[in-house]
Amino acid sequence: MIQSPLNLYGLDRSQLEAMFQERGLQAFRGRQLMKWLYHQELKDFSAMTDLPLNMRQWLTENCVLELPSVVERHISKDGTVKWILKVAQGDLVEMVVIPDKGRNTLCVSSQIGCTLDCSFCSTGKQGFNGNLTPADIVGQVLIANSYLAENDKSVTNVVLMGMGEPLMNFDAAITATNVMKDDHAFGLSKRRVTISTAGVVPAIRKLHEVTDVALAISLHAPTDDLRNELVPINRKYPIAELLQACREYIEFLGPARKLVIEYTLMRGINDQAEHAHQLAELLRDVRCKVNLIPFNPFPGSGYARPKSQDIRDFQTHMMRAGYVTMLRTTRGEDINAACGQLVGQVNDRTSRQRRYKNKLEAVQPQLIKVR
Ligand code: SF4
Numbered sequence: 001m002i003q004s005p006l007n008l009y010g011l012d013r014s015q016l017e018a019m020f021q022e023r024g025l026q027a028f029r030g031r032q033l034m035k036w037l038y039h040q041e042l043k044d045f046s047a048m049t050d051l052p053l054n055m056r057q058w059l060t061e062n063c064v065l066e067l068p069s070v071v072e073r074h075i076s077k078d079g080t081v082k083w084i085l086k087v088a089q090g091d092l093v094e095m096v097v098i099p100d101k102g103r104n105t106l107c108v109s110s111q112i113g114c115t116l117d118c119s120f121c122s123t124g125k126q127g128f129n130g131n132l133t134p135a136d137i138v139g140q141v142l143i144a145n146s147y148l149a150e151n152d153k154s155v156t157n158v159v160l161m162g163m164g165e166p167l168m169n170f171d172a173a174i175t176a177t178n179v180m181k182d183d184h185a186f187g188l189s190k191r192r193v194t195i196s197t198a199g200v201v202p203a204i205r206k207l208h209e210v211t212d213v214a215l216a217i218s219l220h221a222p223t224d225d226l227r228n229e230l231v232p233i234n235r236k237y238p239i240a241e242l243l244q245a246c247r248e249y250i251e252f253l254g255p256a257r258k259l260v261i262e263y264t265l266m267r268g269i270n271d272q273a274e275h276a277h278q279l280a281e282l283l284r285d286v287r288c289k290v291n292l293i294p295f296n297p298f299p300g301s302g303y304a305r306p307k308s309q310d311i312r313d314f315q316t317h318m319m320r321a322g323y324v325t326m327l328r329t330t331r332g333e334d335i336n337a338a339c340g341q342l343v344g345q346v347n348d349r350t351s352r353q354r355r356y357k358n359k360l361e362a363v364q365p366q367l368i369k370v371r
Pocket of ligand 1 (some may be wrong): 117
């Protein structure tokens with residue numbers, strides 16, 4: 001049963017086809033509509049001339065094409081662009097485009113805040129006020145593309161790595177990534193659309209049933225003891241269970257595909273030689289590449305960026321152990337767009353935002369924990 005008005009940016013191709021079939025029309029009408037929406041970027045249903053007239057009228061009366069509204073846009077001196085977007089609930093979420101060597105990677109948000117509360121993440125401190133809709137997520141790609149089009153560019157890669165845990169908003173994340181991959185819409189390769197998760201194991205196990213996008217794991221620690229502190233969902237789904245679910249998904253993707261391991265380096269916490277050694281051992285039988293992300297500080301985080309030498313030593317250790325290991329350069333720091341710094345404005349329905357503010361006031365003189 002379709003509710004009115006229906007935001008068509010929230011439907012993937014199979015859902016659009018079903019919508020037409022329910023009205024006695026052929027499925028290919030859904031593909032025609034998609035091309036109008038994403039290739040022609042037309043918003044006026046009456047001008048979609050290859051659709052039957054009665055269907056155009058029905059679309060006009062029952063459907064809308066709505067995007068999150070742009071509240072602010074900030075451009076970093078390194079070219080990174082951050083948007084602050086208002087969604088229907090009135091909350092603000094953030095998205096970032098990172099231009100790099102001909103690629104334009106869009107980091108999209110999937111939730112308003114996050115429930116998982118990783119100890120080093122600024123988003124987690126904002127609490128939570130619900131999921132974004134598929135249209136909110138697809139809308140982020142449309143907004144980024146319309147900005148990039150001013151310079152004849154477009155989004156080349158999407159990572160669901162902004163605010164929120166995409167696998168806690170599973171159906172919306174899958175629908176939105178379907179639209180991203182669809183040749184009738186954005187036409188991005190399955191290798192260029194990445195779901196990044198802190199480790200929601202039951203959802204990882206379901207992925208192969210519905211998608212073939214790339215998978216990144218926010219690992220950040222080589223042992224359960226440490227990961228329990230940094231990424232609390234680890235208490236529920238420990239590392240061994242998580243990596244087994246990942247192995248199975250990567251097997252399903254095929255021999256040419258690799259898991260991405262995201263590892264944020266924090267000074268004195270997880271950036272020492274012993275940690276690099278443990279990580280190399282841990283990943284020995286996982287087909288993966290490793291992204292090292294030096295921590296981007298924010299007020300009251302309690303963590304610090306590692307020393308440069310420790311970052312280099314960690315990377316060298318991983319490379320010598322045989323891993324393709326990238327060091328992610330910090331981008332957009334001057335506009336608070338760097339990894340882990342996205343906050344938006346969340347009408348928190350938990351008490352986490354308040355607790356964090358109280359803690360911040362209490363620890364003001366000793367913000368940074370350095371070993
Ligand atoms: S790191 Fe990701 S999963 Fe963890 S709190 Fe931040 S947004 Fe949520």
